[in-house]
Amino acid sequence: MQAAPSIVDQGQVPLGLSGVLRRFKRGESVTETGVTLGMVKNVYDSAIEYTGISPGMRGMLMLSGLFTASIAFWGGQFFLFDILKRGKIGIFEASIIFFSGLFFLFGIYFAIKSIRLELFRPEDEPTIFDRKNRKVYRIYRETYAGWGGLVSAWPMKTAEYDWDLIDAEHHAAVTTTGATISRQHGLIFLVRKSATDSTLVDSFAIGNSMQMGEVTVPAVWEHIRRFMEEGGPHLPPGDVLRPIDRPYTFWQCMAATGPYGAKFRIWWREQTALMVLGLIFFPIILPTMSLLGVFTWLSYRTSIPIKWSPEVQVAIQSPQ
Structure with missing residues (x-):
């Protein structure tokens, strides 16, 4: 540097x-x-x-990373199958196949990286x-x-x-x-x-x-x-x-990431417009929030406890 x-x-x-x-x-x-x-x-x-x-960020890295990877996989297979349907491989088609392979590699990298970033990370x-x-x-x-x-x-x-x-x-x-x-x-x-x-x-x-x-x-x-x-x-x-306010059980993680149970009434009262949009796009919102809840639970379940060294604890004294 x-x-x-x-x-x-x-x-x-x-x-x-x-x-x-x-x-x-x-x-x-x-x-x-x-x-x-x-x-x-x-x-x-x-x-x-x-x-x-932040508690609300648990699971977000895996969700966003796998979403990016899925887009890359979709793009790669879309161009690859389109070329294969033609049944003719020339210079142009070979270049498309090459770039499709790059899409797949990009997707694999992001999928693995997002999983590693989220799992077995420190609890804070x-x-x-x-x-x-x-x-x-x-x-x-x-x-x-x-x-x-x-x-x-x-x-x-x-x-x-x-x-x-x-x-x-x-x-x-x-x-x-x-x-x-x-x-x-x-x-x-x-x-x-x-x-x-x-x-x-x-x-x-x-x-x-x-x-x-x-x-x-x-x-x-x-x-x-x-x-x-x-x-x-x-x-x-x-x-x-x-x-x-760390959630410990699977259902606590699900409730912490979406409008499930008592949160549905709270969000409806405080964020009515947002909840109306959520109900309109229910087929998209529900799977996404459910995935986030699962990823949040996995992140918490694999989190590694942390502790300040005795030297740091002595330096900062005890909490007020």
Whole structure:
């Protein structure tokens, strides 16, 4: 990785559609109030712990990955069978067969990758911001890309960084469905090697694209900044800790992902228009939500318990 200049003092860059929208300064407020979006799961004497896997995200990786794989499989077989029906193989037909094979390989890769990402993952991948020791601690699973990564072991790791070597950025990526264009936002932390060597050695995110937006990314950073730099509160006024609401049984997972049982009445009362659309598209919605419930259950059933090391526990003290 090439050496990168320290970005903590470079301030704001011009707002674009994608890439780095803003580089934050530790000593500069970016919003009037900070928020946590309900991501703080524990508070300690001088530290706060952010969850890394939101409960509603369990099963989503497998569902989206297998959906992408199914589209690739469908595209591959569509073109392949069309060519085979012609009964004549020329240069053009051979090229179509070649690209059909690439579709199948793409689908296989995404199917296996999504299953591995979802199963046997940590029960959480939390991050602790410790202002007393000016440290940041993480528990995470290291994953590897490429075909070799599919058969490699993905180890669980714990990392410790100096807060003063971490820079924060607001990232955005443009996505399209073919009919609409949208931007996904992220709060990304970059870790430099040392005070004299700006080589980037690691990076991590707080929140996910479903939680974070153009306005909420700066607000989440502002809460962390104030807590670490100005002795700010563990939680913003009126905020509460994320409840531990892990579903344990199969039916609890099904109820957590769709309008089943008592949730049907709650969703009908609070999201009537959405529920009407759900009933209209019932043949599509029901199988999709049911699959998500099954994948959520599998993700929880295979999740690996995590525990902070004794050294980290001593550093952050006991929960308040």
